[in-house]
Amino acid sequence: MQRQNGWFGKLDGLTVGLFLFLVLFGWMNIYATVNPVIDGYGWDWNNEAGRQLSFIGMSALIILIVLLSDARLYEALTFPIYIATLLLLLAVLAVGKEVGGNKSWLQIGGFGLQPSEFAKMGAAMVIARLLSQRGVDLRQWRSRWTPALFAFLPMALILLQPDTGSAIVFLGFMLVFYREGLPGYFIFLGLGAMVISVIALAFSSNTVLIIIVLGSLIGLGFDRLQRRLTLRTIVRHPAIWFGVLAIVWGLMVNTVFNSVMQPHQKLRVQLLLGQVEQPSAAGYQTAQSLIAIGSGGFIGKGYMQGTQTRLNFVPAQTTDYIFCTVGEEWGFIGSIAVLLAFAGLIARILYLAERQKESFSRIYGFGIASILLIHFLVNIGMTLGLVPVIGIPLPFFSYGGSSLWAFTLMLFVFLRLDSQRWDTL
Numbered sequence: 001m002q003r004q005n006g007w008f009g010k011l012d013g014l015t016v017g018l019f020l021f022l023v024l025f026g027w028m029n030i031y032a033t034v035n036p037v038i039d040g041y042g043w044d045w046n047n048e049a050g051r052q053l054s055f056i057g058m059s060a061l062i063i064l065i066v067l068l069s070d071a072r073l074y075e076a077l078t079f080p081i082y083i084a085t086l087l088l089l090l091a092v093l094a095v096g097k098e099v100g101g102n103k104s105w106l107q108i109g110g111f112g113l114q115p116s117e118f119a120k121m122g123a124a125m126v127i128a129r130l131l132s133q134r135g136v137d138l139r140q141w142r143s144r145w146t147p148a149l150f151a152f153l154p155m156a157l158i159l160l161q162p163d164t165g166s167a168i169v170f171l172g173f174m175l176v177f178y179r180e181g182l183p184g185y186f187i188f189l190g191l192g193a194m195v196i197s198v199i200a201l202a203f204s205s206n207t208v209l210i211i212i213v214l215g216s217l218i219g220l221g222f223d224r225l226q227r228r229l230t231l232r233t234i235v236r237h238p239a240i241w242f243g244v245l246a247i248v249w250g251l252m253v254n255t256v257f258n259s260v261m262q263p264h265q266k267l268r269v270q271l272l273l274g275q276v277e278q279p280s281a282a283g284y285q286t287a288q289s290l291i292a293i294g295s296g297g298f299i300g301k302g303y304m305q306g307t308q309t310r311l312n313f314v315p316a317q318t319t320d321y322i323f324c325t326v327g328e329e330w331g332f333i334g335s336i337a338v339l340l341a342f343a344g345l346i347a348r349i350l351y352l353a354e355r356q357k358e359s360f361s362r363i364y365g366f367g368i369a370s371i372l373l374i375h376f377l378v379n380i381g382m383t384l385g386l387v388p389v390i391g392i393p394l395p396f397f398s399y400g401g402s403s404l405w406a407f408t409l410m411l412f413v414f415l416r417l418d419s420q421r422w423d424t425l
Helices: 013-034 048-068 072-076 078-095 115-131 145-159 164-179 185-202 205-224 231-236 238-259 263-272 281-295 322-354 359-383 401-423
Strands: 097-099 102-108 111-113
Touching (some): 072 078, 111 401, 115 164, 164 359, 281 322
Antiparallel strands (some): 097 102, 102 111
16 A cells, blocks of 8 residues: 655555554444443543543554654664563552452552553564574574563463463464464464363363373374384374373363462353353353344444443443444444454554564564454454453453553554665665
8 A cells, every 4th residue: 555755754554544443433332332322411531431532642642752753762672661561560460459350450640550461562572672683593492492481471470460361462472483483383282282271171180081092092093004113112102292291281271270260260261161051140241242242233223222232231341342332233244344454454464564674573563463363363252252251352442541552552663663664765
């Protein structure tokens, strides 16, 4: 798409347009959930719609500062930014405010700040800085340890809050590592770990052991058709070692589930696996969300006409469940428009990232796209009842200052880096 010259350099118009659509359409849906008409009051800067408009104004200031700054500044400030986000995460553990069972907020006067949102950007920047250094080759173990440590240290601190939803987002950096040369079998190991985790939680421990042992024996059996197996080759056979690792991982998952996870987190996992009844308190949100989305039909009930939205049936409807407002009031057409906008934004970031002249800019772009992708998939999946309710916002769309500011900062730092590429052509 043609870039426009101006005070801010050559910005990608399509990316900016998608950003504006998501922010403004998101605010419209937040306003619909607040619904001042039915509540009998006029405009109020103290409700979610009023505060979100203030957050949008602050985001505009953030964009202005970023676009007027020197793009080279961000690579130079990578480590100070990363360290600052770690200090904020440590401050949360020490003096943070507990909200919804998670100690993940810093109270600054009358305003709450969630450092985990900004830690994602800090991690993306430090990964880009480390992987862009000369001589780094992720096909070798010596090049993997430092990036992995810097990427997942914030994740560990966030898990201590405990904010599982925000922590899971950091797993998206595995896609960045894969793009930069990490062997593909790490991705398959991760997918295998997910499958084993589901099996371990869905069935009894004895059943899991039987499944794993049978799988290992089947692997040996296929190999037996090709060559003769001895005790020595059996002990060294990959199927045996994968079976051992699977058993250890399954036992660890059960231990974490039974001894570490909070009761409300356990209930959400059990609900997804069909081990508890849907009408329970934990399933109420998802059940009401599905009712709202399904009742919207093809074209929706009309703006501010959704009964689930107007009568506040869906808890957390301005944050985690904002998408159900789209489904009810704008229907299938509106839902598809939002999905396509997110898909288009992520695809456009990947497209721009691939065309960066500097390695730092390219890797940072992939980091931002990975963060957005995980947020998008988990939030929509949670709204549709496809993943456990872990509470992460829909980027640019959900209510919240920390989320909006962090995502705006992430995106426009990348666009500023992209504009530098065009300035040097």
